[in-house]
Each structure stands twice: as C-alpha cells, then as structure tokens.
Amino acid sequence: MHLPGYYEFSARVKVVSGHRVLEKIPAELRKLGASKPFIVTDNGVSSAGLLEIVTDSIRSGVTIGAVADDIPQDSDVCIINDLAGIFRERGCDSLIALGGGSVIDTAKGINIVISENTYDLMKFSGAGRLKRALKPLIAVPTTAGTGSETTMVAVIADHERQRKMLFVSYFLVPDVAVLDSRMTLSLPPAMTAATAMDALCHAVEAYTCLAKNPMSDICALEAIELISRNLLHVVNNPGDKDGRLALANAATLAGMAFSNSMVGMVHALGHSVGSVCGVPHGMAMSVLLPYGLEYNMHKVSHFIAELLFPLAGSEIFARTPKHLRAERVVTIIRKLNQDLHDATGGRHARFFGEVLDRHGAHMVEKEKIPDIARTALGDGALFYNPEDLDYDDMLMVMEGAWEGVPLKRNLIKSG
C-alpha cells in the first residue's frame, strides 16, 4: 500500500443502491427536510421511458413540483436562470437530477442560483466560492460512467464568453446518489461499453497518478474488479440486472476515487479530442487508456502491476512474474477493447482511425492532431500525471492512438 506524506479524501454522498430503490427517494427527501422536488432531465432519458419510471416510483410519496425534460448537452447560464425561475415559481424545495453528467451539472448550477438567491451564477465559479449548504440534491445516474453523482465539481458553459466555467465546492456533492438497475437497463451495448471504459479510466488513473491515497485506492481497485468481471457479460446480455447494478456501483466507486485523486494524461488528451473533434468522452477514454499506461510505465510500473489482480483475478496474477505484470495489464486492457469491439459489431473503437461519424467520415482527422496536442497542454489534469508531457510527447501518443499501434518505448523521454 502506498501511503503518501499528505493526502485529502472526502466522500460525503449517501449511496442507495439496488434493483428497486427509486421508491426510497421520498423517504430520503423527508430526511433532508424536503417534500416538493424539481426533476431535471434530458430528452433522451425522457423518451427512453426512464422519467416515467421515476415519477411512477415516487409520486405516492411526494408532490413533484415541476419536471424539466429538455436539458441540452451543454446547458448555460441562461438556461439555468430560466430553470431556477421555474423552481421559485412552483415553490420547490429540492432537486432530483436524472441523467448523465450534463444533467447533474445543470442541477448543481440551478442549486447554486436558488440557494445563493442570485442571478449571477458566474460569480461563484472557481474553487471554494460557496460558503454554505445548498438545497437537497438527489442524483439518479442513467449511465454507468461519469461518476458525477459523487463529485464536487460542475462544468457549466458561458456561451456569451465562449468558455466553460468550473465550479468546485464540497457543497456541490449531491446529498444522495440513487443507483437503480432499471436506469441503465436500456443503455445500448456500445454506450454501455464506452461509459464503463470511462469509469475504468477514472479508476486506473486515480490509482496510478500523483494524488493517489489509500482511501481512493480502495475505491479504485473495487471499481476495476467490478468492471472487469461484468462489462463484457453485460454488453453481451444487456438485460443482466445484477451486472448493470455492478457497473453502476463501479462508476460511483471510480467517481469517489478520481474526485479525490484526480486523473492524468488520458483525460487531458481525451478532453482535447472531445473539444477539437467532438468524439464522445467514453470512446476517447477507451482508446487512450492503454497509451497512457504505456507512457507512464517507466515511472509507475509498480502501481500498474498491482492492477493485474483486480483486472485478471488471483490465478493470473500469481502466474505472472512480477516484472511482467504491468505489461500484462496493458495487454488485458487492449484485449478488453478488442472484445468490446467484437461484441458491439465494431461500434466500440480500438483506435481513433476507426472512429467514424454518422456519415462514415473520420471524426479525428489526422491534420487535427497538432490542435489536439496544443489544447491538451492547457488541461489541468496534466498536473497529476506521473510523467511530464510536452507538445512532441502529445503528438507521439496521439499518432500511436490514431494508428492503433503501441508506443515505441525508446521514444518516451525520461529524465
């Protein structure tokens, strides 16, 4: 176990997990002194019938003050102010965020505006600007990947200034995270694969990057084991409720790990691939994860080697000589990507060269790689990466990830 000279850890969200736990929401609201929630969700969740499942499950216990089911992918200050107006008008006293990362972030934004009784959300951007507890917020994730239900961060767009603003405060952590297997049962296999690989990335980077600590390590190891045991099975059997619940728990555990230990170069490059080329986050994570491990191998091979146990089980761990374990981890993750590619009929990408848009064109054009590298140089996740990366290193990693060929170890600089 690695015990750093200093670390901080906080995981103050209450997790309620099970096959039929939505029904517990009214009781949880009562415990928080609330009785009239405002439900926030998006069109996709609503049209998949998940909103109806939630309202049916809780309506006998609470009055639902209002339902907003049109949250866009990158909601901004104006939308948040409008929704806060509805919250006030209907006399709501709490929020239920039903959806993925953007819906949960929007609910956090509404909560700041309401609780601070302001119209200027942006004056609370940055770290530590919130000084008091907000209204009760219950998060019901509908994907098993982002971990937003456990994090103290919200990212909200300011379209006027063309920027994404970061809000960081312990008060932004939802009061309760409700993990109900019904919420992810209808997730298509390719999406299931990408979001779970995002969670795997959170766990692996939390375990191998600079801010790792014993508390987040435990969450990360457990998340990795749950994903490696269940992901392929769930992709092949989407109706497997236990497997779905395991993946939802894995995503929450990984969220707890990375919101304390943060993430590294895989996320720095992944964010850039997303912002420059529009590649879905989970897909970028799946492709980049083995490259991130290869790049950092000379610095943290001992930590990477420890991941073989939760990834492959005790027998393979015991059979693999100590000096080969870290390399075996990379091989297993590449094989998992290959298996998911086969199981999803090729929809799960193994490298950026095969990420195509709906017209069949490359989403990541090779000429965009320099832009991606430049953008990644400004990502805060780089602070946490064990090895330094400059522009040329970014290019090297991205070119390997585009072609789908392992990194040439002799080209990785060390010093």
Add this chain to the structure above:
Amino acid sequence: MVSYREVKPGGKPFKRAYVAVMLWFVGRAVQAAARVDRAVAREFDDLPDSFTFCLGVEPRGPFMVVGKSKKGRVKYLGWNPAGKEIDLAMRIQNMEAAILLFTFQENNALSACRNRITVDGDIPAACAMMRVIDIVEVYLLPKMIARLAIKRYPSWSFRRKYLGRIRIYFRSVLGY
C-alpha cells in the same frame, strides 16, 4: 484572575525571509528567461497582453508579481500584488508548504496535487506558468537539485543550458 492569552498572527521570520528572497529571485529570473529562452517567450506569447501573474504564500505573503506589458514585454512587477489587476494567482496555502516547495523537498506538481497550491484564474494559463517555472528552475539550479523540483529533467544542448544559465543569472542579478 485567570489570564487568557491572546496569540497574535505572525512568526517564522526566517522562513518568511527565505521564501521572500526565493520569490524575488524567481520573479526576476522569469523576466530574464522570457528574453533569453525561446520556449519561455513562446509561453508568454500565447498569453494575452497585460496578463499579470502572482505567486505567493497565504495569508500575508510574501508574493512575487510578473506581468506582460501591452507591448508584450515580460517584467517582474515587485512583491506586492495589492492594487494590481491579477489575472492568475497561484497561492501556496501556508509557510510550511512554501518551505517544502522552495527547499525542493516537494516538486511543483506534487505540491499542486496535494492541494498546497490553489489556482485562481485560467487553468491553461496556470499550466503555462508551471511550465515556465519548471524551465526557470532548470536554468537556476544544478541538475541534482532541479531533478527534485520538476517531473522530468530535460535534455538540452550545451549552448541552451550553460550559456542560457549564465545570461539568466546575469540578467536576474542586474534586473533587466
């Protein structure tokens, strides 16, 4: 009558003095490096004109302020951020954390990872300034110590490393 002692803030004058000298010298070295080293100049070129950066210790300093003029010239602006419009502030949370950093017991990245440095401002600009400080440390410190301060010691040409080091020391001392 029982006397209840009041403890006034302050203390640690030697540590404060040491950190103040380090910040003063690093500030002047950043100014010098922006004129001597192409990589540092490029980092500042990408920042907006009139950009002002401050690095210091909470809550009472010392600080150092470095700014870019409207013409793009990088200048050390002294030790006092008061009255200046600061675009990016990197604050070390207490004197002990500053000592760990400036005695190279903990490198810049690890200090940030351990929440000993808080960033108020644009994250890409903070990444750029961390790279600048890393480069300046390579110039100012012998390899053995610089390796403790940064993640990866770069492999530079003799000309860049040694001639650059002489020029940066010279400019830092003379302040131009």
